[in-house]
Amino acid sequence: MTKRLALIDMGTNTFHLLITEVDESGNRTDFVKTKLPVRLGQGGISKGTIAPEAYERALKTLRDFRRQIDEYDVETVRAMATSMVRNASNGEDFIKDIYKQTDIQVEIIDGEREAELIYYGVRSAGVLGEQTSLIMDIGGGSVEFIICNNQEIFWKQSFEVGAQRLMDKFFSADPIPDAEVAAEKQFLAEQLRPLTEAVAKYNPSRLVGASGTFDTLCDIDALSHGDNARQLSQPASASLQIADFYKIYQELLHKTHDERLAIPGMLEMRVDMIVLASILVDFVLETYNLKEIRVSAYALKEGVLAQALESM
Template sequence: MIPETHANPARNPAAGRVAGFIDLGTNSMRLLLVRINPNHSFTILSDRKETVRLGEGEFVEQVLQPQAMQRAALVCRQFVEMAQAYNVEEIIAVATSATREAENQNEFLRLLKREAQIDVHTVSGREEARLIYLGVASGVELGKEKAVFIDIGGGSTEVIVGDKQQIHFLDSLKLGAIRLTSLFFLPGEPGPIDPGRYALIQQYVRNVAVRVIQGVQQHDFELA
């Protein structure tokens, strides 16, 4: 589908159905509201982002923290209310790394259902990578050239090699800004990073990424 300009529903009578998409990431949450037009293009009505740090304090014990869950539930409820103001017909909500790895995932999903009246689907790392590819490939003119896409999030990093037509390689790494902060720093610890710890972080990243690097190297690509 081809994106069009942002529009205000008060000035633009509905010509198609309105859908909402909520992304519950490890660091931030996003809301995208679009009108799907009869010609299969779409008009962006609203695009919001809020930093909630859902994964803060999670990755050592694999448990979402109560305060982080409450922050996410509050923002999710606000997003749903925004969507309803646009007479949304459907809301699709997905959660990624922080939620899918949490031992108290079900507790969090029940909280979202209770507080925001919404069902949230947890996607796998590979599915997250596939969705990233679809989003980028639909908005960037690739032609026949292969490109490598790298999306660095709070809890995971997705790596994809693909062209306009298909995916040639994809994977998801357990590497992200909040994850590394949780693993290598105490809460509230001030910087700067000493050279010894920086070297440890670098080695950790190399060890986690080595398999994916080898996979990417098997594919010739022209763009990144």
């Protein structure tokens, strides 16, 4: 028996839609796989509210998603909202308006559940082995960290230090001043204390970056080596050499918005936030002495899919 599902991940920066069909053997056929820069957190995240323009952009995007879902005659629709919606004073009204306009029932998931679903998504990409890894998923509102291997989760936590929040706090000039880089790292050292304790306890040996920022870093890296195949094939997993990350990182720190936009592989929707996100990656690599980066193209929505398939 085949099953057709639509999965919507309403992130703080990006909305994702996956429409897929799965047969009884677990083989997947994707019909729609799209990500759009809705920027739900823009203009409101630091005030704890969804700003009117962002609210409208989101509704318009979801009406369009609904049209695509109807077109493919989908049986099951799962929509998840994360950091921005769970912390916004008008989040509940927003969820009601979505239901009124699109008949999509959105589930607001907490940080713990988000981390767990990311783990299942990353695991299904095949990047985890027996050794202990630290998964990191950088969203616009929150960042999830999961210490795990391919069998189990040892520790997980969501922190409200996403790239849009960091941008509002530290991106005062472009290129970002050295003082702001230092200030962001100082802030992260304080905010991520529970992670520091968990890393000391479980001693992960490598960083696994989930989707988003890490996909873009891999695209930039591949194109800098003349590899055009990556963007066409979009593999579920990849490796990023530490030295290659730092080469890109230095460019991101010292270039302006327009210069970053000109980097082959850069996405316009990430061009500014990637600076703050990369400082966070540098902080994690340096502080926890991680010597390897693996990247999973799968994250939250694939985790929802993995769990949905288990219950089929």
